[in-house]
Amino acid sequence: MSPAIIFQLHIVLGYVPWLLCFGAYIWPRLKSMDPLEAQRAIATLHSFRFFGLVFIVPGVVGPDLPAGFATPAAYGDFASGLLAILALLSVRTRPLFWLFVISFNVAGAVDLIVDYYHGIQFDLPSAAGALAATYAIPIVYVPILMITHVAAFYLLLRPQPKAARAFAGDAAAS
Known part of the structure; x- marks a missing residue:
């Protein structure tokens, strides 16, 4: 099997486990968590995306x-990671937290889609x-x-039970 086929197989099979x-x-x-806590958990995972900068480190x-793949991938990950960190740092200021949650998820998902596109474009x-x-x-x-970007979007868009909305409103008021 050629290295290119092995890489493509790895990419596809990486999703299975x-x-x-x-x-x-x-x-x-x-799904069972408070919406804020669920997004906080997802943001924690994405806060490590700063290490995508390794794509532009010579020797690594x-x-x-x-470069058409490496540079956008590196800086897209870096921006997504910083936005996730900002979400985590702003958790006590709910409107700012939600703004950063939406921002890192949009930026991060777009980054990954663009990376896949560039991966194809640059073979x-x-x-x-x-x-x-x-x-x-x-x-x-x-x-x-x-997978967690898709989950985050689902959680952001799903209707919340009245009790959960009331609780979130009470928490924001305190």
Whole structure:
């Protein structure tokens, strides 16, 4: 099997264990949590996205990694991670927290979609070896990021029971 096919297989199969784990353990817990706490948990995971900057560190990635992929991926992750950190830091100021939650999820999901697009555009599977030490990021980390963005959007858009809305309003007033 060629390295390009192995990389594509890794990308696809990276979602399978995360979807199984997410469905069995994470999603039931997130759905049962207070909406703020669920988004806070998701933001905590995404707050580590600053390490996407490794895509532009010489010596960590190979010189043949397409800059058209690496640079936007690095800075998109960095921006998403900073927005997630800002969400976590602003949890006591609810309107600001929700603004940052929406912001990091929109920015983060768009970043991952653009990264997939650039991966195709710049034929990343053929240059997968140039990912070097960062090879595991798109295989292991990106799937759970995308899955949690989808979950975050679902949780943001689902109707809240009246009791939960009243509780959230009481908490914001205190």
